[in-house]
Amino acid sequence: MPEFVSNNISTINFILINIALGLSIYITLATGLLSLSNAGFMAIGAYTVAIISTQSNIPFSVGLVMAIALGVALALPIGMLVLGLRDIYLAIATLGFGEIVRIIALNGDKVVHLFSQNKELIIFNGAEGITLTYKTPTVILGLPDTTWPILIYVMVIIYILATLHNSRFGRILASIRQDETAASTLGVNVVHYKLLAFVLGSAIAAGAGALSAPIVRVIDPHNYVFSRGVDILAYAVLGGMTHWVGPILGATVLTSLPEALRFLKDQRDIVNGLIIMLSIIYLPAGLADPRIWGLFKRLVSFPKREQVS
Amino acid sequence: MLELPQQLINGLWQGAALALFAMGYTLVFGVLDIINLAQGATFMWGAFFAFICVTKLGWSLWFSIPVAMVGAGLLSILLDRLAFKPLRSLTSGGLVLWGGFIVLLVGMVGKWAFPVKTGITITGAAVMLVGFVLDYRSIRPLRIREVPHLAPIISSIGATFILVSLAINEFGAQVSRFPANLFPVKPYHITADAVISPIQTLVLILSLALMLVLSLLINRTQMGRAIRAIAWSERTSRLLGINVDYVIAQTFFISGALAGAAGVLLGLAFNRLEPTMGGEVELAGLTVIIVGGMGSIGGAAMAAFLVGMIRVLSVAYIDSSFRDAFVFALLILVLLIRPSGIFGRSKAVRA
Amino acid sequence: MKARFFSFPTVLMLLFVCFAAIDVSSASAASASSLSGEIPIGAVWSMTGAAAVYGSSQKNASELAVDEINKSGMLGAGKIKLITEDDRSTKEGAITAFDKLIKEYKVVAILGPTLSNSAKAADPIAQAAKVPVLAVSNTAGGIVEMGDFIFRDSLSEMLVQPNTIRETKNKLGYKKVAILYGNDDVFTKGGYDAFKKALNDQGIQILATETFNKNDSDFSAQLTKIKGLKPDAIIVSALAEEAAGIMSQGRQLGIPDSVPFIGGNGFNSPKLAQLAGPAAEGAITGAAWLISNDTPGNKAFVEAYHKKFGANPDQFAAQAYTGVYILANAIKTAGSSNPTAIRDAMAKIKDMDTVLGKFSFDAHREPVHSPVVQIIKNGKFVLYK
Incomplete structure (x- = not known):
């Protein structure tokens, strides 16, 4: 492993996980939905993997698939219930869902005891959460074996989103964001597409939660509080909500910023707040604003290409 | 059940505390259609303004409360100018205001020696003042904007981060309290077993009184008419010659002052002041204004009592671990069945 | 497909540039050496x-x-x-x-x-x-x-609390207690586990177990419930900030002074007496350190x-x-x-x-x-x- 990578492997891991989370909220934002349930779905993914690996011998890869499947299974009915709400109402309903997930994770064993004969059974373990055993990572092709799955996962999501972005699906989502009424007049089944975007976002978040479990190793309800949802939102806001490159930039900058700006470590929250405010006010299209990239392109004088956004 | 009367009082009191906070919250929503998530931070700063007045300046509590209300109201106006106004229209004055704000922050948190620190802070404040005046006087903005609905929410989340961090910088992260004996503590007996403390009584009476005053203000005064006109249509109000910016500033001032009053009183009642005190009340307050119907002041107050009762009764008769789950379940249920809130009306007749 | 600026390889390249950019703090520390x-x-x-x-x-x-x-x-x-x-x-x-x-x-x-x-x-x-x-x-x-x-x-609380319960039980002779603890915090939850075990070992009856969240400020509902059960003592596993609120509100609700609040390491802060004032009088805590230690x-x-x-x-x-x-x-x-x-x-x-x-x-x-x-x-x- 090159020294830079090995010195910063934790930061790189968390950047990758946060990119996945940023992309999970991006897909709903790109449809004009402000859903704040991503932290909740992340918890569902992480707890699924953690419970499976502590209570059974099922391998991690199967656990990951199960976590994503559970995310989809829960997102479908919840999406059907709440997606009729607009803007702020949706934001608050999904926030409420996220909090309920956290409260259930905290008191999971009480729920288990309602249905189980064994009153001493401990699965969720309350505030202490589930601790996974530590394995020293082995290095494969220059990266630890814990990093590879996340990297691949992020690449796959990016590939899917990039393909969608230029497809009919992507254009429909954008049209819903810009004008829901117009889109539905043009014959777009708005409800259907909103649900698809919500389920996709939730599945991505559940997968990211599952993949974060072996890195964080201690899965407790504190990981998934309201402020986690806000962090995820900030990645997409800073990066930009109209192109999938946005959340990637946003997550990378916001995760590495505290490391880069070490001299500011006591004032991190102020800098964070300023970045969020200034970017939403003066840079509403985020870092991935096509205009910024246009400027950048002209500066480095790439051959003239067609603008896409 | 012997303890039922006491539990009902507990619920009533929790409801009153929530109502006090939620009224200002819902007012801004009614006028501008935005959720000001920084209301919790204003609440906290209100409490700390009074704390400074009482402990550092040695003023009496009864003088400090209005001062704190004015301080929180001004803070709220400033918040509008920094976090929300630029989303409605960009002005050159707004840019100057922001520039001054950043200088002020640098001065406040920087670790410089005495004259430099004060110098930078005062320069920042002065630039902000200039920007504020310019911004207010600017007739033609650089750009009138249509931003997505979620922009103000995100912007106010950012503002919360800054305000809470500033408070941690100034007062430390630990919990403080008002000096003892500011307020009598001997509880009144309602029945042999049920008690209510003087401060709780005060909060209860005050929240009901403020509710009354606020609805009179909105429904019976010239200012209230202007606020309602803007809630109806900002553009039409402008054409009718209403000074929209001024009315919006008034609305933010009232909402901030209410939050400030709530901060002081709840800080007194719980003997607890800390920079993060806005966080808890904010989620509960959000539930209240949704359940009450956004923008409806009477609805918010009723919903506050409902939420207070649910919190108390779920602890009393079910299980304290699931208390908040019940509250959020109520929230989602209300949203699904009646998104305009239990006590709310449709948007057209609101505010 | 049209040529795009945001093509896949470009993004990958950008990503790695970003990774490289975070390494601004150079390795500065001295390597291990003798004293x-x-x-x-x-x-x-x-x-x-x-x-x-x-x-x-x-x-x-x-x-x-x-x-x-x-x-x-x-x-x-x-x-x-x-x-x-x-x-x-x-x-x-x-x-x-x-x-x-x-x-x-x-x-x-x-x-x-x-x-x-x-x-x-x-x-x-x-x-x-x-x-x-x-x-x-x-x-x-x-x-x-x-x-x-x-x-x-x-x-750990497991080492401190059996001693606390044993000593206080010997002197106060309580038989039935109520527990109130913060269940979303590892520290206070650990304290609860330790107390529960110690109480069971000593054969003391637990009348009720109530919980709250960290940063809660109103405990009146839980305390009213506990008051109705008339315990001999109230075991509280909370940090000083919440414990102060619990004590003041408990006394205000009329829990008599003869029912002491007993707590763990979380109580052990000068903040407790400062925040709770007279309500903190008589609160007992097992702890690892005493400020007036000689x-x-x-x-x-x-x-x-x-x-x-x-x-x-x-x-x-x-x-x-x-x-x-x-x-x-x-x-x-x-x-x-x-x-x-x-x-x-x-x-x-x-x-x-x-x-x-x-x-x-x-x-x-x-x-x-x-x-x-x-x-x-x-x-x-x-x-x-």
């Missing part, structure tokens, strides 16, 4: 986020101890260089901080982190790198079990802390302060700043004089010193007799 020059020691505290209150006490106390040690020449020509990192009260922050301290700053030992769950997430990194960790506030189970480089000087150096510590930071230290401060001295002592005994040598020296520490009392590590690297039971009288903690 001369700077000896880098890492400290990971929660200076922002939910646990910021405790992290700031720890930061203050550890800096105070390092100053004292460096001034006293205890390590000869060597000077401790304390590198403090903030974990933002998160596991991610603790993991990143440990990585940074070990790989970049090449520290010889680490103090912290503040929270038990962060320790569970981060300590294995130090264990794998063979850098000793001294936890100064982790009280949960499963900490020292992570490996032979993990120590702690904070008595242990060597305790009085000087309390005075120095008060002078420097304008407030009395709490137990978090006392344990962090002790932690620095334990490390310094181990470095001195080892005569080297080799992490493994420090670990070996630390494991052998016996009857060291600290502000916590005579201090030793047992074979499992758990602290051995006698806990105290204290009671608040006239707003001050005094020994419970």
Whole structure:
């Protein structure tokens, strides 16, 4: 492993996980939905993997698939219930869902005891959460074996989103964001597409939660509080909500910023707040604003290409 | 059940505390259609303004409360100018205001020696003042904007981060309290077993009184008419010659002052002041204004009592671990069945 | 497909450029050397986020101890260089901080982190790198079990509370109690587990178990319920901020003074009496440290802390302060700043004089010193007799 990578492997891991989370909220934002349930779905993914690996011998890869499947299974009915709400109402309903997930994770064993004969059974373990055993990572092709799955996962999501972005699906989502009424007049089944975007976002978040479990190793309800949802939102806001490159930039900058700006470590929250405010006010299209990239392109004088956004 | 009367009082009191906070919250929503998530931070700063007045300046509590209300109201106006106004229209004055704000922050948190620190802070404040005046006087903005609905929410989340961090910088992260004996503590007996403390009584009476005053203000005064006109249509109000910016500033001032009053009183009642005190009340307050119907002041107050009762009764008769789950379940249920809130009306007749 | 600027390879390239950009802080620390020059020691505290209150006490106390040690020449020509990192009260922050301290700053030992769950997430990194960790506030189970480089000087609630319950039961003779605890916090939840076990062992009846959340400020519903059950004593596992609210509201609701509040390490802060005022009178707590201890150096510590930071230290401060001295002592005994040598020296520490009392590590690297039971009288903690 090159020294830079090995010195910063934790930061790189968390950047990758946060990119996945940023992309999970991006897909709903790109449809004009402000859903704040991503932290909740992340918890569902992480707890699924953690419970499976502590209570059974099922391998991690199967656990990951199960976590994503559970995310989809829960997102479908919840999406059907709440997606009729607009803007702020949706934001608050999904926030409420996220909090309920956290409260259930905290008191999971009480729920288990309602249905189980064994009153001493401990699965969720309350505030202490589930601790996974530590394995020293082995290095494969220059990266630890814990990093590879996340990297691949992020690449796959990016590939899917990039393909969608230029497809009919992507254009429909954008049209819903810009004008829901117009889109539905043009014959777009708005409800259907909103649900698809919500389920996709939730599945991505559940997968990211599952993949974060072996890195964080201690899965407790504190990981998934309201402020986690806000962090995820900030990645997409800073990066930009109209192109999938946005959340990637946003997550990378916001995760590495505290490391880069070490001299500011006591004032991190102020800098964070300023970045969020200034970017939403003066840079509403985020870092991935096509205009910024246009400027950048002209500066480095790439051959003239067609603008896409 | 012997303890039922006491539990009902507990619920009533929790409801009153929530109502006090939620009224200002819902007012801004009614006028501008935005959720000001920084209301919790204003609440906290209100409490700390009074704390400074009482402990550092040695003023009496009864003088400090209005001062704190004015301080929180001004803070709220400033918040509008920094976090929300630029989303409605960009002005050159707004840019100057922001520039001054950043200088002020640098001065406040920087670790410089005495004259430099004060110098930078005062320069920042002065630039902000200039920007504020310019911004207010600017007739033609650089750009009138249509931003997505979620922009103000995100912007106010950012503002919360800054305000809470500033408070941690100034007062430390630990919990403080008002000096003892500011307020009598001997509880009144309602029945042999049920008690209510003087401060709780005060909060209860005050929240009901403020509710009354606020609805009179909105429904019976010239200012209230202007606020309602803007809630109806900002553009039409402008054409009718209403000074929209001024009315919006008034609305933010009232909402901030209410939050400030709530901060002081709840800080007194719980003997607890800390920079993060806005966080808890904010989620509960959000539930209240949704359940009450956004923008409806009477609805918010009723919903506050409902939420207070649910919190108390779920602890009393079910299980304290699931208390908040019940509250959020109520929230989602209300949203699904009646998104305009239990006590709310449709948007057209609101505010 | 049209040619796009945001093509796949471009994005990949950008990503790696971003990774490269974060490496602005160059490796600066001195490598391990003998006892001369700077000896880098890492400290990971929660200076922002939910646990910021405790992290700031720890930061203050550890800096105070390092100053004292460096001034006293205890390590000869060597000077401790304390590198403090903030974990933002998160596991991610603790993991990143440990990585940074070990790989970049090449520290010889680490103090912290503040929270038990962060320790569970981060300590294995130090264990794998063979850098000793001294936890100064982790009280949960499963900490020292992570490996032979993990120590702690904070008595776990399991070691403190059986003693508290035994002593108070002998003197007060209570038979039935109610429990109130914060269930979303590892520290207070651990305290609850310890109390529950001790109560069961002593055959004391538990009438009710109520919970609250960290940062709650209204406990009237839980307390009213408890009051109706008429317990002989109320066991509270809470941190000082919540405990103060519980006591004032409990007394206001008419829970008689004859029913004492009994609590754990979380109570042990000057904040408790300060926030709860007269309602805190008679509160009993089992703890690892007593502010009025007559242990060597305790009085000087309390005075120095008060002078420097304008407030009395709490137990978090006392344990962090002790932690620095334990490390310094181990470095001195080892005569080297080799992490493994420090670990070996630390494991052998016996009857060291600290502000916590005579201090030793047992074979499992758990602290051995006698806990105290204290009671608040006239707003001050005094020994419970």
